[in-house]
Amino acid sequence: MTAFSPQQLSDFVYAEARLLDEQRFDAWLDLFTDDARYWMPLAPGQQDPLLHASLLYEDKLLLRVRVERLAGARTFSQQPRSRCHHLLQQPSIEHADLDGGSYTLRTAFHYLETRLDAQTLYAGWATHELVVQEGALRIRLKRVDLVNCDAAFGSINLFM
């Protein structure tokens, strides 16, 4: 099993955010395993994604729907398009199983989403559960905990 250094792990998280900021969504989707989940809990410290509401709890099919929808000609709420910006703190390695090829990273972030003249700031922590597949890092779970996850939001259009 290929072992990944702390720098390589951090670089992976930075590169993922860059794909989102550059709106290279197909390449971004390729970072996820086929059984991956993208989870944004609604409650602080939420443990249950199924019997409690979340802001997002999506498998790869639903993420694919989002990505293809963003490219659609009749996606009226993206005319004009949103743009986004991630500012990440250095990830901390919460867990590393070099032999099993799995890693958990926690990254504090500020995320900006803009559309028209409006700009909205979100802040929180992203947790990446990474696995090694065919020698490369892949995301099995990306969990995004907003500091104000239970607040009333306007539309969140892109991906944190």
Add this chain to the structure above:
Amino acid sequence: MNIMNKYRNRPDAVRALVRDTEVHKDLFIDAELFELEMEHLFANTWVYVGHASQVPKAGDYITATVGAQPLVMVRHGDGSVKLLYNRCPHKGTQVVGEACGHAGKFFRCPYHAWTFRTDGSLLSVPLKKGYEGTGFESCEASRGMAAVGAVQVYRDFVFCRLAPQGVGFDEFFGASLSTLDNMVERSPEGKLEVAGGVLRYMHHCNWKMLVDNQTDTCHPMVAHESSAGTAVRVWKEAPAGTPKPMAVELFAPFVNPYEFFENMGIRVWDNGHGHTGVADSIHAAYSPVPGYWEQMVAAYGEARASQILGEVRHNTVYFPNIMVKGPIQTLRRFVPIAADRTLVESWTFRLVGAPDLLLERTLMYNRLINAPTSVVGHDDLEVYERAQQGLHARGRDWVNVGRLYDPAERGQASVGADGTSTNGTSELQMRNQYRAWARYMDTTEAVE
């Protein structure tokens, strides 16, 4: 500057805003009309506050807003549900600060420690001697936290009428309560619990745009083509034999053709209530949940269980500002904040005694359709917000609600209550709402 009131103390001007097939744009953009709605419409009608399962034990409370009024709903010691204005009678401080909690036997104001029983009555005042001989007993403050005009708990759904006098609960809702009945009866134990948290989505548009949208069956295939249509398309690319995911089952009916929505029917009741989905609906073809049918048959017998689950009502509007989906156990509340600002709360219920998978499906539906992250919700909000801006345009002053208008519908207390229904793409329910709007905005009626 125009210092004349355009609508205040001018009931004729307000009434003239609602025509048979159109309503004036000021209903959506005028700040004075919004104030009048808060003062009259939301005081004269029965407005949903919360569910009794949110306050199971004596002393449990939630806060809620009815119109512009901050309220606290609390379980009293005798088991009844009390509704109090969240305002200390002393200096006006909101006594309760949390969205929900447990007060114990009394509320205590954080400012000067005045305490109140859970029926609002004044329990104690520190240094009370200071009020001796001041006429305190005859002051408003000595009467404690004020209660709202009237409260009715219907099968655990708590409604209130802020005005002390006015239309009775049964008269106001009439046979429309059958949608709440059906949602309750979908539990093998005949019991619902609020479960799974609440999604809160801020909208920069008028609250009535959301209410209109609930029975607008000509928009899904247009506004939601990008989301539901894409979901169907992506699903088609899946390898043959892959089981149809729950999410696809929930999304797909949004892009059913017009004919489907025409055939599903619409039914309205007096006072602004009504529902789409009489004969069929987007919730009619969900996969069976293992074990549930057997539970329902054991509880109700086969014939009754079949009747309960055969009700596929789509969206039931309870005028003025909630919508209920019985078959998927959700309740949406459109909380008016300003003429151009509305908080949309989407609540979900557990069918007590039923398999967890039903709640899981309800929560998935709510997340996919009603969350601030929802690809369906995004496009709805986009069209509302464009309307909120567009309505300021000169040259056109009216919003059309005339689709499939029939002059005979005006005099009827209810349409379709006998089981018949009309074409599901009719804007009948919108017209029904606006007739009720004009009735309950009537400032000449007795309102305190």
